[in-house]
Amino acid sequence: MKQPMPDKQLQLKSLPGVDHILTLAETDDRFIRVPRSLVLESVRRAIDDIRTQILEHRPLVVSDEAIIKQAALLAARKMKNRLGPLINATGVVLHTNLGRAVLCREALDNIVAVSSSYSNLELNLSTGKRGIRYEAIEALICELTGAQAAMAVNNNAGAVLLALNTLAQGRQVIVSRGELVEIGGAFRVPDVMIKSGCILKEVGTTNRTHPHDYTHAITEETGLLLKVHTSNYKIEGFTTSVSLKDVVGIGKSHGIPVMEDLGSGTLIDLSAFGLPSEPPVSEQVASGADVVTFSGDKLLGGPQAGIIVGTKQCLDQIRANPLTRALRIDKMTLAGLEATLKLYRDTRVAVEKIPTLKMLTLPYEQICQDAEVLLSLVTEAVGDRAELALADMTSRPGGGSCPGLTLPTRCLTIRPETMSVTSLDKQLRAFDPPVMGRIENNCFIIDPRTLQPGQNKILANILKKLMN
Template identity: 85%
Template sequence: MKQSMPDKHLQLKSLPGVDHILALAETDEQFTRMPRSLILESVRRAIDNTRKQILEDKPAIITDEAILKQAARLAGQKMKNRLNPLINATGVVLHTNLGRALLCRDALDNIMAVSSSYSNLELDLATGKRGIRYAAIEELICELTGAQAAMAVNNNAGAVLLALNTLAQGRQVIVSRGELVEIGGSFRIPDVMIKSGCILKEVGTTNRTHPHDYTHAITEETGLLLKVHTSNYKIEGFTTSVSLKELVGIGKSHDIPVMEDLGSGTLIDFRAFGLPSEPPVFEQVASGADVVTFSGDKLLGGPQAGIIVGTKHYMDQIKANPLTRALRIDKMTLAGLEATLKLYRDTLVAVEEIPTLKMLTLSYEQLCSDADVLFSLVTEAVGNQAEIALADMASRPGGGSYPGLTLPTRCLTIRPKTMSVTALDKKLRAFDPAVMGRIEDDWFIIDPRTLQPGQNKILANILKKLID
């Protein structure tokens, strides 16, 4: 039965004023360390929400305590960070939505040291004059890749844009149709090329491109031969492609520079760790490419960056491009990147210390052991409130690397008796810290490959709180 109009008017009249609730909030510990402007906004919203409930004939509690509590909840939501750490139980190592590569301890320590103090970001300490910010990493990148010169910008799309704009603005860039990829967020190589001021010249077909397709397409308007490594998909079957070495030969015979966009990019040979071959940067440089671009936060396992390596002749031109300033990386990225790169001087140390490499190369035996520990912890925490089992499944590299590759793993599968698997998934995402897993065949899947040290105990405690 709806309230009568006089009752509704009485309720509206009994609403406390903003100043009254604000005065109460200023001495209430729920609002400790909150700015007054935020408290004021939250109090107003709480009163407005209560007023709206009354006008819509919904039950409303009109007391100082109820409105204070609502205001505190609203203010607390505003005070929370929007970007928060979470537990990745998906088994996708380079999960783009979850921030891709985790930084190693050395990178975190160096970022803290550099960002909490003044630094020689653009100062040459030997001369006391202005220096170049890339000096911190250029020599190191060249040492690891064999390139003559190097630099880094904010991401690989920026690296490709900058290199194309420098080397071929207003001229044709020849690329195979089978390499016109689309990367995350619907960004496409053809679109990047257009924005760089180049003219796209497609050759070959989606599945087959031959050397003569390039040679027949070369004209006086050709400024660059581009090869794009298809790191986020694979074409199988009746296929033919032109190797980088072949393309370099064509470029040299016509005096045209050759560039390769490796996309993900790696500084180690993963074949030594039982994984399929993914072209290491040093091999592509050795093949004679004039410019090679790749990411910092994918298989490299560092902070987000786009790394450009190549011959000094072309790299000097790229560094002089005005776009370089617009795309430059900051001191924190440089600090993290330098510390990560230094670990690559010893491959075994890099694989042990860089989280991305460690997760990718985890043995099946180790994952089985980790799954057994997780099973014991979760079983003890949840008891008979859920069905819990272990199952052999597959992890994925993710992040636009190793298309189609799956990594053997052993996962914990859980199905609560008190709620649906979908409801559990929703509760885990809403928890602090949030937990991201996956659902398969009406089971919630937890893959230990992407759990970090100590998170198995945290996860068991979370499940205990959520599964009644």
């Protein structure tokens, strides 16, 4: 026999007042570290939620404990940081959505040391007078790249915007049509150029550009020749492009400065580690470019920054641009960047200590060993509640770096018995810490390449809790 619905009006009348619940919350351990203003907001919200459920005739128990529990849950959500760490099991090393480069221990230690105290951010300790914040990294960058001068701003798009605005505002900038790239978030080189106050002059075709395309396009209105490294895609087949060295030659013969946007940018020759060759910054500087820009948080493996290197004349002009102050980096970025750059004085040390480089160059044999350990841990944790196996797959550099490159890897595949794969994926993302993997062939995939030290055990414990 169907039970009669509880009387809606009686339930509404039985709702306790806010003050009553607040008094109970004062002695409840779940609210110990919660500010009173947030406790009040959570209690009001909890009572309102239950009132709504009553009005919608949804079955529930109206009690002080039910309201306190709901309020505590709401308060906990508010107290939790929105930005937090997670486990990257996707195999994408420079995952833009997951914060790109993981910083090395040296960078983290330096950030803490500098940001937890006063520092000589803009103080010349020799003279006791105001200094320039870029002095913390300029000499180091010049040492590593061979450039005359260097500085850094908030990101590479900012670096490109600033350099273009400084060197060619109101004038034409010649770019090959095949280099008008679009980066993540639909930001495009032509749009950045418009905002910089420059006039775009396209030359060549999508797949073929020749030296004469540049020379024929040069007029009295030309302010800059721009090369853009296609770091996030490749054009293959019937193609021709003009090298930076050749563009520099054209620029010098016409008295026009040349700039290259390297995009990702690397300080070492990755081909020495079995990866496709990406042009190191030092090679581009040696080609004679007046300005080269690149990212700090991609292949470099440091904090987000846009690094500008080049001739002293051009860099002096860029520093004097009022936009430089609007785009400047803070002490924490400088501290992390300096510590990361110092590791590049020894390539072997850089590859060992900078997580991005270590993950990219991780030998397949090592990944196989890591996968075996992971399989053993997860098998012990979940038992027969999931079908587990190892499979050869591929990882990706990500972050608009090394386009088309895939890295051989061995992954753990999980096919749960007690829930769907999509449900497992959703629950892993909702866990604390969240876990990001990928789904292929109705299996949840965990790629050991991007797991940080100790995370295999954490993952096993998380899976155990979710599948019990």
